[in-house]
Amino acid sequence: MTLLTYVVQSEIRDAAKELDGKVLTRPALLVTDGVSMIYAVDVDIGQKNPLKNVPVSRANRALLYAETGAAVRLRRGDSGRYEVVGFSQEQPGTRIRIPVTLPSFLFGNAGIVTGIAPGMPVPITPIPPVIGPPVDESIVGRPLNYEELSTLGGYGLLPYGATGIFNGGVLQEIR
Amino acid sequence: MDTAWQPIAQDSAKAAKTILHPTATPLQMVKETHTDSVDISEFVTRAEHGISEGSVSLTWHLELYGAQQPLPGQIVEFRLNNQQLWWGVIEALTDYRLSSGGRSLTLTLRSRDASALWRNTRRVTDLYPVATPLHIIAADVARAVGLQAEEINLGITSAVTVHSNTQLADLTAWEMLEKIYESLGMEPYFNARGVLKIISRDVSRQADITLTPERILSVSAAKSRPPLTAVRIKWLDPRLSKVSQQDQMLGNATITAGFFQIRQKETIHFSADSSQRAENTYLVIRQSANSGLVKVCEESYSQKTQTSGEILLKTSVWVPALMTASIGAIITTAAIPDATTGGPGAGQTIPIGRKIQAAAEVAVLLVMASIGTGMYEIWGTPYDFVHARNQTEAFDQNAPEWMENEIEIENDFVMDEPMAQAFAVRELLYRAMEVSSFSVEIVDDPRIERGDILALPDQSRLYVTNFRRDASPGSPAVLSVEGFRV
Numbered sequence: 001m002t003l004l005t006y007v008v009q010s011e012i013r014d015a016a017k018e019l020d021g022k023v024l025t026r027p028a029l030l031v032t033d034g035v036s037m038i039y040a041v042d043v044d045i046g047q048k049n050p051l052k053n054v055p056v057s058r059a060n061r062a063l064l065y066a067e068t069g070a071a072v073r074l075r076r077g078d079s080g081r082y083e084v085v086g087f088s089q090e091q092p093g094t095r096i097r098i099p100v101t102l103p104s105f106l107f108g109n110a111g112i113v114t115g116i117a118p119g120m121p122v123p124i125t126p127i128p129p130v131i132g133p134p135v136d137e138s139i140v141g142r143p144l145n146y147e148e149l150s151t152l153g154g155y156g157l158l159p160y161g162a163t164g165i166f167n168g169g170v171l172q173e174i175r
Numbered sequence: 176m177d178t179a180w181q182p183i184a185q186d187s188a189k190a191a192k193t194i195l196h197p198t199a200t201p202l203q204m205v206k207e208t209h210t211d212s213v214d215i216s217e218f219v220t221r222a223e224h225g226i227s228e229g230s231v232s233l234t235w236h237l238e239l240y241g242a243q244q245p246l247p248g249q250i251v252e253f254r255l256n257n258q259q260l261w262w263g264v265i266e267a268l269t270d271y272r273l274s275s276g277g278r279s280l281t282l283t284l285r286s287r288d289a290s291a292l293w294r295n296t297r298r299v300t301d302l303y304p305v306a307t308p309l310h311i312i313a314a315d316v317a318r319a320v321g322l323q324a325e326e327i328n329l330g331i332t333s334a335v336t337v338h339s340n341t342q343l344a345d346l347t348a349w350e351m352l353e354k355i356y357e358s359l360g361m362e363p364y365f366n367a368r369g370v371l372k373i374i375s376r377d378v379s380r381q382a383d384i385t386l387t388p389e390r391i392l393s394v395s396a397a398k399s400r401p402p403l404t405a406v407r408i409k410w411l412d413p414r415l416s417k418v419s420q421q422d423q424m425l426g427n428a429t430i431t432a433g434f435f436q437i438r439q440k441e442t443i444h445f446s447a448d449s450s451q452r453a454e455n456t457y458l459v460i461r462q463s464a465n466s467g468l469v470k471v472c473e474e475s476y477s478q479k480t481q482t483s484g485e486i487l488l489k490t491s492v493w494v495p496a497l498m499t500a501s502i503g504a505i506i507t508t509a510a511i512p513d514a515t516t517g518g519p520g521a522g523q524t525i526p527i528g529r530k531i532q533a534a535a536e537v538a539v540l541l542v543m544a545s546i547g548t549g550m551y552e553i554w555g556t557p558y559d560f561v562h563a564r565n566q567t568e569a570f571d572q573n574a575p576e577w578m579e580n581e582i583e584i585e586n587d588f589v590m591d592e593p594m595a596q597a598f599a600v601r602e603l604l605y606r607a608m609e610v611s612s613f614s615v616e617i618v619d620d621p622r623i624e625r626g627d628i629l630a631l632p633d634q635s636r637l638y639v640t641n642f643r644r645d646a647s648p649g650s651p652a653v654l655s656v657e658g659f660r661v
Contacts, residue, residue, distance in 0.1 A: 093563025
């Protein structure tokens with residue numbers, strides 16, 4: 001896996017230099033040469049999918065504590081890769097999506113009188129837009145509780161403190 | 176809908192006038208208190224206007240020479256049946272032509288909101304506290320641009336600011352009004368008489384005006400696939416979210432304790448700038464002040480505020496008491512006569528007083544040797560309250576993936592999730608429908624304004640985005656309306 005794999009195309013398109021995110025996982029060792037270590041976290045940036053394995057800025061003591069749920073500031077380098085550089089005052093919140101069916105109109109005659117014996121205009125039946133129920137697609141990362149440790153992973157198999165990532169309340173993965 | 180008018184009768188000619196106002200101000204035009212009317216109708220060869228622009232073609236012989244010539248910045252008014260129909264500010268004089276016996280000129284007119292004052296000059300508003308009604312902010316913006324009460328008809332909204340500090344900055348006055356009313360499904364609009372009002376972008380509401388078949392003259396339409404498949408609203412949640420970090424060291428201190436002070440306090444802030452909040456804080460003793468010969472103090476810690484705690488070293492009372500008593504003993508025993516313990520003829524003399532004094536000195540040294548330096552750390556869980564930027568998205572669920580095209584709107588005047596959902600759906604419907612144009616020519620109806628919904632006889636409906644009216648004297652009573660089907 002290269003360091004570029006996590007780059008989200010839409011964010012590149014927006015050319016955002018900095019953005020706010022929410023940490024979804026505990027810092028995990030990404031790579032080490034035996035001396036220096038790079039830790040990485042998954043970060044929700046308010047898109048459909050979170051950024052994976054975002055390196056935590058080195059030599060920043062406070063950031064070692066960028067725990068699950070922390071609001072962090074990400075900065076994008078010239079190469080397009082993001083890095084956690086500090087804590088933030090904002091974070092992605094809920095993500096609610098509403099499906100809509102847009103109506104398709106016929107031209108109709110709009111009621112205009114044409115021809116020799118036009119008669120009355122033929123009414124068309126307006127097709128109103130259909131608005132579906134809102135769908136919650138918020139991404140949340142949090143430690144699993146005792147019950148979840150038992151039901152989701154098997155009690156004793158999952159370590160205490162295991163983090164679950166949920167999308168709209170549905171478990172996506174355990175880290 | 177402008178209720179000051181009635182529909183014009185079919186097959187009638189307009190009794191229209193074109194009036195030049197060389198010195199009138201917009202306020203005078205709104206209040207109709209101007210006294211500088213110059214009727215130039217007899218020189219008009221063609222006059223027309225829309226919602227935000229108009230044009231007048233003039234032909235004359237000598238009458239409009241010199242001081243009589245219209246100038247940019249002056250106001251031209253169209254009147255119908257001696258009632259104010261529309262007025263605009265002369266932006267340009269173009270197409271000036273001289274020919275034998277005649278001159279011609281075309282005036283380009285703009286509505287008052289087309290000026291740089293509204294569209295180019297960037298501004299900063301006052302700072303508004305939470306629960307300020309949005310129409311108050313909008314009215315302040317309008318007044319800042321110079322409008323008087325007679326020129327503002329924004330109505331009252333129930334929406335209020337939900338953030339503690341709301342200030343609009345680096346936006347033009349028009350952009351500010353658009354931003355304020357955007358979340359409510361409204362947009363600013365100067366009506367034909369130059370009064371600032373708001374119009375609705377809700378395409379699902381009831382029709383404002385119903386057209387009967389005989390009033391519709393022609394229809395032209397075009398239809399295209401909606402280029403927009405989703406509208407995403409980003410809004411700042413007014414409720415703060417608590418974000419905790421991992422348990423960690425928040426601060427440390429080195430304190431020396433001893434006989435010299437009974438209580439030693441050290442305030443520990445959880446960050447250098449004293450702004451970090453923390454909870455479940457506790458004391459970790461890396462090195463105790465009691466690591467000397469004798470335990471001399473009690474070490475304790477308590478959190479005093481959200482951002483600080485206090486380490487307290489309380490020296491035992493016996494320590495200074497023993498020190499004081501011993502020093503007193505040294506002084507008092509200095510007066511004991513040097514009686515000796517040895518008998519007559521003995522070789523050595525040990526004064527009794529020296530022994531007693533030495534015991535007192537030992538006590539003093541013991542207390543002094545018990546002075547200890549402790550190293551303390553405060554640990555705990557730092558937390559903060561941060562704003563969540565929520566997203567609410569309305570999307571066309573039938574749009575194929577390869578056609579996806581989204582827009583993102585950021586607006587912090589959204590109060591809550593239901594308001595955000597209504598906002599997103601309303602904008603998606605409006606922007607997806609407006610791509611299919613639908614234009615009708617109808618018998619003139621001066622009631623029609625931008626934002627009105629017209630009900631057509633076949634039960635379809637038309638949202639008005641623009642219109643064009645021939646305001647030449649004696650022109651037919653026809654209005655070209657542009658819009659889209661809703």
